[in-house]
Amino acid sequence: MEARTDEWLKFWNENQKSLFQAWAEGKPSPFAMHGEPPPGTEVMGDLMKRSMEDWAALAKDAWSKGGKFDPAAMQKLFDPAEWKRAGSHFDMGLEKLTEGPTYATLWDLDKKMLNTQKLWVERARDVEHYWEVMQGAWNRALERFMKQVNDPKAAPIASGRAMLDLWLATANGALLEMHRSKEFLEAQRRMTRSSTEYRLAEREIAEAFCEMHHIPTRTEMDEIQKVVTELRRELRAMNKQGTRHEARPAPAARAKRGRK
């Protein structure tokens, strides 16, 4: 009887080994007699291979500390909760099997990055245009200065400082005219706006990473501050109301005064 049981166990072990080996190598099941491997065999094989590696690593870890048995590691090895822990290869494999792509958020971060890149280009274009307008004013200033320096009817320039003062006054006038011009104001507005939009897009990306790494985002912090500000406002109003009530005489005192 014992010999028969041993034989059966040996047979069962061999079959299991062949099955796992086949899965690990992505081959069809040794029990499959013929035809193509069933769908999912490859994925299952990959999963099996990685799970065996994980098990081997865990087992190695359990015996690693000076060759002694580590009960904590063994507990970890056999605790089903451990198998579900995020971050392990085994778990990631399972996740991939159970979760399909979420179409609503597909390429979300990539889209944000693309948008930021687009805004960066717009910002660069607006900054360039702003400097172009500025350069126009400097060119006008230089033209005027040269004209004044070469004016034979004007009083002579007798020192370096007088020349510098003339240049500075001329440049100041040209720059002020430019600062008041529609062209400059619009160029400045566009530069400020595109820099602002770029900064906001940059924030969206930063916030995506914050969310990924469990860090509060700027938007969340702003929301909290808003609540704090509103609470402070309410507290101030309540304190004010309290002070007003304190300042008013009590109803009994008012009645007494009325009878007099």
Place this chain on the structure above:
Amino acid sequence: MRVKVDPNDAVKEFAEFSRRMQQGRDLLDKTRDEDVKIATTPKTEVFRQDKTVLYRYDAVAKKKTIATPVLVVYGLVGRYTMADLQEDRSLVRNLLAQGVDLYVVDWGNPTRSDRWLNLEDYIDGYLGECVDFIRRQAGVDQVTLLGICEGGVFTICYAARNPGKVKSLVTTITPVDFHAGSKGAPLHHGLIGLWARSMTGEDVDRLVEANGNLPGELMSFVFSMMTPVNALTKYNVGLFDVMDDEKKLLNFLRMEKWLADRPDHPGEAAKQWLKHLYQDNQLVKGRFKLGGEKVDLKRITMPVLNIFAEEDHIVPMKSSQALKSHVGTRDYTELPLPGGHVGVFVSGKSQGILGKSIFGWLKAHA
């Protein structure tokens, strides 16, 4: 060619340049941080709420000459320290010397956490709390408000909403009609209004959304647009011109210290300031609302002294003068002073006039 430089004069000029550079270098070498300290008049913190701090200046005169305390209110674009730049250029010291009981409100340094504070918070909230504290501490029903620039608008709004608590109102270099004063004025006058109106309301909202507040650096840039060459050359030509005169050099450095200390303007308050006031000019149109109520300037029934600068390029004279036709009081006095926006407070010329004029008017209305 107009340039006719005598070689001897050129050599002399170069020698003078070298002498000044050497002297200036020596002066800068021996200048220490404590030499350029500003706002040094002794004061004591008497009240604090969030970042707002109320100080009472230590009395220097033997006796109080005016019973009603005076509260100095600066705006959020800049710091109150301008009223006390240095010992010999200080409105604060001038008033204390005359026996005025003087307080000042410091809004602190707003950070992103203050982005939701609006003008109601500053005017009805913090300023209101300061006024009530002074009334309790001094045992008086009313205080005198002395507003500077944006702080002037704060005091105007507060006085209109709480006329019973304000004995008299002094406004200095304060914009009232935000669209006035550009026509026919020199090129650099009123540029800040043009800049504010060149943006759309949405531009302002997005700017504040991105930065939380209106960055102090941005406001410094806008101010520098009004005097572009001076802004570009002040650390070479400007500094060179004063570097061999210790008094002038220290004055220059203290002024730079004040200019560099430009806090961020809290976001929501900045939106109201730029959109409702600079863009829509709501204050003089009677449409400006605080706490859901219109600010009615006709409710300013207490005596008013309105001081403005004749060469003010930031707040054109006409913008300040508009107050006259909107207030409800007949006891209204105007005092135009020579100089520019900041010059009224810090120039040597105005020192003898500003403090004395305010004190004289306060005494007459005590």
